[in-house]
Amino acid sequence: MSAAPAGPRGAPDVRTRFAPSPTGPLHLGHAFSALTAAQLAEKAGGTFLLRIEDIDRQRSKPEWEQRIYDDLRWLGLEWPEPVLRQSERMAAYDDALELLWRAGLLYPCSCSRADIYQAASAPQEGAPLTGPDGIVYPGTCRPADAPARRTDRRPGGALRLDMARAAGRLGDMPYMETGEGGPRSVAGPAAMMVERIGDVVLQRRDFGTSYHLAVVVDDAAQGVTLVTRGADLAEATPIHVLLQRLLGLPLPWYHHHRLIRDETGRRLAKRDDARAISRYRAEGATPENIRRMVGLA
Structure with a gap:
């Protein structure tokens, strides 16, 4: 597996997270994001957290949430329990x-x-x-x-x-x-x-x-010190920094990773079921195959 990017220097407790929404299947882009966050935490001797972002109650489904847990465990990831769920907050x-x-x-x-x-x-x-x-x-x-x-x-x-x-x-x-x-x-x-x-x-x-x-x-409630997410959310970061300052919350570091794209250059979305982790699993792929597909092995 290739080396993960360096974490925040001087941060004694790196806590980062993967925060999917249970509104469809996880795809290769999700795998890359989760594995990147886990690598950053592991390299710094920190903690990888999972959060279920299910504020959209109409689209969020229990079966999709369960598949998130199944896919991530299959990839070899672990996280502290209980998992924070936005619908409870x-x-x-x-x-x-x-x-x-x-x-x-x-x-x-x-x-x-x-x-x-x-x-x-x-x-x-x-x-x-x-x-x-x-x-x-x-x-x-x-x-x-x-x-x-x-x-x-x-x-x-x-x-x-x-x-x-x-x-x-x-x-x-x-x-x-x-x-x-x-x-x-x-x-x-x-x-x-x-x-x-x-x-x-x-x-x-x-x-x-x-x-x-x-x-x-x-992020404040979970003590996140390093926000790991895709580059498509980088332009929203000033909004979050502004809210953190207005609410008197700690300012984490940010890591915006590259996006996984299809053959036409479009970033993957949940409609790309052909690239769903569960489909690769069903077709006999291994976690190491997934890591190679997203450039982490």
């Missing part, structure tokens, strides 16, 4: 939302995706800007005053982060990344997030939270 996310609401940083939003596209595509707006969550929100529902100063938060609806208010409380936001080139400090002014990222959703009306909020709260 809604109270923690609600506490974080309440803190941000009371700070005057959230506001309700009733816009649909179609509303946002129409507003952002208006002739006077020019070409819509896109960020980590797609089209940058044009601010249709953003109030002139902070809602927390006028009323109590109502549960169940969508809530957005007022990025301008949040960025106004912070200056530069440095964080550490590590990879094959060694560790490096990444810094950028929070103010640039107003235009490039916009008012991200922190509570979806159908989830009660959002990926951005849940992942930050859970």
Whole structure:
């Protein structure tokens, strides 16, 4: 097996994680991510954690969760029990939302995706800007005053982060990344997030939270010191660093690994069932075969 990238220097307890959603079969890209995280933890004498990100209750299924455990154990991975499951942590996310609401940083939003596209595509707006969550929100529902100063938060609806208010409380936001080139400090002014990222959703009306909020709260709860994930999530990292600072949470290091792609150059998705780990298992592949396929052996 090839050497894993170096972990954070000076970090006495490297704790990293693999955090899949039980909404379909794990594929070769998942195998690469899980094995990379496990290698980073093993090389540093640290801990590999598993988290089940199942806030999407409609798409998350028990059979997919069980297959995650089966596939990862077949690959030879182990993790501490019990496994953290996001569906059991809604109270923690609600506490974080309440803190941000009371700070005057959230506001309700009733816009649909179609509303946002129409507003952002208006002739006077020019070409819509896109960020980590797609089209940058044009601010249709953003109030002139902070809602927390006028009323109590109502549960169940969508809530957005007022990025301008949040960025106004912070200056530069440095964080550490590590990879094959060694560790490096990444810094950028929070103010640039107003235009490039916009008012991200922190509570979806159908989830009660959002990926951005849940992942930050859970990384802190699990004591994660090194966030290991694909390069496609690198542009979301400033959002997470900003939330960590607003919520007073520890700042982990980040490792964004390469993506596994198909013959056409597209990154793999759960629709790529032909590359599902379980299918390779059924066809007689070994864990070592999988490692070679993703370039880790």
